[in-house]
Amino acid sequence: MSAHPTHPDALRADSMSKAFGGLKVFHDVSFTLPPAGLLGVIGPNGAGKTTMINIMSGRLPLSSGRVLLGNARIDGRPVYANAAQGLVRSFQHTATFAGASVGDNLTAALRFAKRDRSVLERLAPLLDRFGLIECWGRHAEVLPYGLQKMLGLTMALATQPKMLLLDEPAAGLEKSERANIDAYVGFAQREFGCGILLVEHDMDLIRRLCPQVIVLDGGRLIAAGPPGEVLSRKDVIDAYLGGADEEDCDAQHS
């Protein structure tokens, strides 16, 4: 596996293993996300990717191994403590506060992350692009799925994170909406200098955005490197054989 020089503020996973009772979810996974870096994580369903995000954000404990942010060990710390340190995750399914407007959702995000309104003002172009300013007063739960998703993602960004863990941000988005993810990632890296761990199934997105990619299969890290290289490896293709991703790739090429 390729080794990144360990920068003091990097997010590092060190031989992470997780098992629920007898069920091994992943085993001996190690990688480094440098500050302002962008690392893709791919792998067939069930490979443990969401569990990995749950663990790194602090929602679940590790069975063995460590997670480090800079020099501090963060596994086992509560989610809010990690968020306060700048490690924030997004959710695969829409994560917004129902019964509250778009504006209130974003205000809440600012408030909980103890940021002031200036962060929101910096996000304004992005909010405009996603169409969120138009529905500022509408309740989050009545918005179309794509808008809800982007709201959730922008709320995560409103915390002004240093490290973002994105759990399938493009899932459920129309093909036309996926460019928003490019804009989102670009903005996060440019404006906030954010490091991003991108878990995704959309291979085109991965190829476009990620300079480096790691592959999880059956709970193990089986490949790491630039996407062009990794995605043409036989063992990676085999891992996906029969998966929906093949159809996905085909559909997007046709």
Add this chain to the structure above:
Amino acid sequence: MSEEAAITRLPQARRPGLLGGYEWATLCVVGLAFAVPVLTRNPQILSQTNLILIAATASLGVYIMLRMDLMSFAVPAFMATGGYTVALLSLRLGVTDAILLGVAAFVMPALCAIPLGWLILRLKGVYFVLVTFVLTEIVQLLLFEATPLTGGSNGLVGMPAVTLFGIELMDNSQVLLTTAGLAFAGFAITALFTRSFRYEFAAIEKNDVLAESLGLACWRYKALAFSVAAGVSGLAGFALVNMLLTAHPTSFAPMSSVTYITYTIVGGKGAILGTLAGAALLVTATDLFALKGELSPGLFGLLIIVVTLLARGGLIGLAAKAVGRLRRASPGAPARVAPITAVPARGMKS
């Protein structure tokens, strides 16, 4: 990414008022209670108003925790703490000033709630239900057992009358005034507290996983709310002990926790007015229909089931829906933007 030079403007942030509509309405209604002893000397009415106010204030202890989807059975325990503290202070130390006693009645339970909150609010929500229920049983036992302190099964009898600026508050009207004062304080504290933290409470109720991942230390707010709820319940305990001039374990029976929960649920758990509405309705109904004490649990049980299945928002929720329907303007108008309110909703909750 857009290349336009124009700066995108965010909609103006609205300055939220100190209190919301429901809060002001409730404080007004409670304020009206001060007028009752002026308007009438009828002991029945005075007594009923007294009971309603005590019940409503106690139920605030349930309401505050329900804002975060936590069901508290601890109200009688904290009422007892407040009530017995006041009784002890007045009987043993001769303290009779209403304001001093009121502060003690709030502070003592609030302090006791802190270690408890630390213990159970970091665990799964169901633990809160289990432990608060058991807690009320323990406190009841302690009240019976710790005879030298609490008077055991006799309780603490013969409390001196409460005084305010030297004036003794002895007769029915004055006792009602004391209760009204305590109730007003309890409601005011609750209103200010829930209003100041409405974002946090609503977020914890709706999606605490999301709130936490954005950086909110949920358990701290829960613990803080638990303390405030305990304090407000303590005020109700003071009022009760003052009305009876006795602190007795049976006033704080464990199953009465169910009664306070019923007032809140039936009245409407979504708004502070709910506890007042529920208490007013149910206390009056039990009295009006001359229901013997034995039948009211059954009635309450039926009401709880009906409300839970058919009208989750309780009375206030139904009223709000009716008003909403009447008010419905043109379709497509943006939803009324109230800062995240805990809209009572049926169905999925995590």
Add this chain to the structure above:
Amino acid sequence: MDNVIATGLIGISLGSQYALLALGFTLIFGILGVVNFAHGGFYVMGGYVAYYCSVVLGLPFPVAVLAAAIATAALGWLFETIILERVIEDHQATLMVTMGFYLVMATAILLLFGPESPEFSFPITGVWRAGGAYVPYANMVVIGVCLAAIVSVYWLIYRSGIGRAMRAMAEDRAVASALGMRTRALFPFAFALATGLAGLTGALVTPILALAPHVGDPVLAFSFLTVILGGLGSVAGATVAAFIVGMVEAYAAVYLGGSKGALALFVLVLLILVVRPQGLLGREVRRA
């Protein structure tokens, strides 16, 4: 020494009763995720049905006990299908409806049978002695039936197909549904099983202890205790905890007197929450 043994035997007797009660409660909690506030109500109902059948109708006691178990199971099944099923996804709502149902049950019993304790005693009297230790025959019968019931329930849960399905549902309802298990049919079954157990215990125990409309109240506090001690959703944990509680209560009653036993238990619970919140055999309890 004999006193210690005698007290220990009482403790085991209490423990087996508590275990049967705790089993029902934990079953519902573990499989349905429901805190059954009405558990004590089914216990009392079992007692009154048995009383009615044996004293008023004159049926033999074992028949009365069986009738009690069946009646409570049937009522539980009805309640689950008609009312509980509608709100089963919502924890707060399930607590509310079971709470409401308990109030209705208690009041109904009060209306039907009056507030006084009826004459209801165990048909077998007499005491078995061995050296200085003694156990009333009634308690021995209760221990026997309870142990038999516990073993049957264990067999059902851990060795049968239905039990496997129920345990799968406890783990992940959505997955179990997707695998084709008929969750809709299993929930009422699980609920009825648990309430039937409560009724059985009531029928057996109330003639020894006390039968009155309010004797269901402490059952709830005690069920909560065992669940906290034993670990949420852990059937084995609840059983062990029940026996511990029985022993503590017996020894405290004999050697400390009064309600000190209950106090001691509550303090024990608070300690457990500090030191080992998941209880004896429970799983992770920090909020998921």
